[in-house]
Amino acid sequence: MPGLETSLVARRCLTFATGLVECLCFAGAVFGWASLVFVLKQEGYFSSLCVNATGVNSTQVLDCSRQDEQFSLVFTIASFMNNFLTLPNGFLFDRFGTTAARLFGIFLYTTGTLMVAFSTPVLPSLLFPALSLLAVGGILFLMTNMQVGNLFGSRRSTIITLYNGAFDSSSALFLVIKLLYESGVSLRASFLFLSACSGVHLLRTFFLLPRNFIPYPLPDRYTYGLTCSKSETVSSEVAANGNAQTAIEEAPLNKDVPVKQVKSFRECLLSRFFAWHLLWLSVMQLRHYLFIGTLNPMLQRLTAGESSLVSQYTNAFAITQLCGVLCAPWNGLIMDRHKGKPRPAGESEQEADLRASVLSLFLTALQCLLFSVCASTPYLPLQYLTFILQVLNRSFLYGGNAAFISVAFPSCHFGKLYGFILALSAVFSLLQYPCFALVKGPLNGDPLYVNVGLTLLTLLAFIHPLSIYLHCRRVSSQRAKSKAISASSQSL
DSSP states (O other), X not given: OHHHHHHHHHHHHHHHHHHHHHIIIIITGGGGHXXXXXXXXXXXXXXXXXXXXXXGGGOEEEEOHHHHHHHHHHHHHHHHHHHHTHHHHHHHHHHHOHHHHHHHHHHHHHHHHHHHHTOBTTBGGGHHHHHHHHHHHHHHHHHHHGGGGGGSGGGHHHHHHHHHHHHHHGGGHHHHHHHHHHTTOOHHHHHHHHHHTHHHXXXXXXXXXXXXXXXXXXXXXXXXXXXXXXXXXXXXXHHHHSOGGGGOBSOOXXXXXXXXXXXXXXXXXXXXXXXXXXXXXXXXXXXXXXXXXXXXXXXXXXXXXXXXXXXXXXXXXXXXXXXXXXXXXXXXXXXXXXXXXXXXXXXXXHHHHHHHHHHHHHHHHHHHHHHHHHHTSOOGGGHHHHHHHHHHHHHHHHHHHHHHHHHHSOGGGHHHHXXXXXXXXXXXXXXXXXXXXXXXXXXXXXXXXXXXXXXXXXXXXGHHHXXXXXHHHHHXXXXXXXXXXXXXXXXX
């Protein structure tokens, strides 16, 4: 039925496009924190914590280090909640499906935007729950959209990484709010508009996404979402083929593939793949979180407090975040480069996917090392390069994380494993606040030693791609030996 096929293709393309817009414009807004901090400081949030102090040559200066600490704490808690609560959200997604998870995410996100809208300099404590709710709601948008990659089989990893790149680029949303604020639009008006956009999220939930999951591999003529003609479509398919199974709809991820023994969730958690991948993600994520959370104080220090320069570099940082959606697909293409090519005899699709992931994991670790070195160098113009490396590495990091989990472990555990690894890495990322307090306290504002320590810590990320490479070599060697033994036995 050409008409049905055309309709399915159109719906899948619309699902992909609207999901990309949703991730790009909303999901990761909390990571544009540096732009929002600039606005909040202008509004006077936590300004009561600024005190007069004696500076160089006995001059009077305004010491706002305690104000910076509060803003850093807001972001630390929000980034922790963003990852840690992904664990229960993953179980929610795997147990109740897409619709339930998205409705919960929309509720959290809308509540967060309303709390920011109605916060004031007199009541700045509302920022703590508000940013956390924005973060948790946003990660649910991303989690429920990544399954769209299953609709495009040979480009599955590319779609997943593209959505993660869009998630990173959405941090530019707060830049837009900053520019609107400088043009006279109030902070409250901007966040009330974001709250009103929840209606669009609801429409996507019911009309362009499945109630449960998008299976992989995809069944023939798979349909999803509400449509007034759904019953007619199904009926015509049954009549034409005499079998209702050709109208498969919304089957769980693990029911549309041949029945085979898969690893349990516990076995996945205790595997070496999971342990090294957790270390790979945690050390690089900590570097990124500390950089974002301390960007404003760092710029204040490097520009000697010149507000126009701080604003200029803050805008530059936020603009580079828009490039995340352009950088992320490169990682997906690296992971999908073997698709469509003949595999070595006896090699499974999962083994081929793992072999293709080694280069992606290695490049991500290398990018983070270069980014950390640049971020540790106290030279203001160099920060433009730091911003570029940061957005490139961040898009590779989170896109590669989701893509690796999808190829290395059974798809029926994706939500739980994705949530679990982000939750554990979130605990590790809590070190960012002690690092910030260490710089502000005993180190007297000099971050050199902390930056050097974090740069050395990122070297641990290279263990993961090395372990995958050695695993692939070992499997390949075992396959060659088995083939040789089989050939020799046949010759005898």
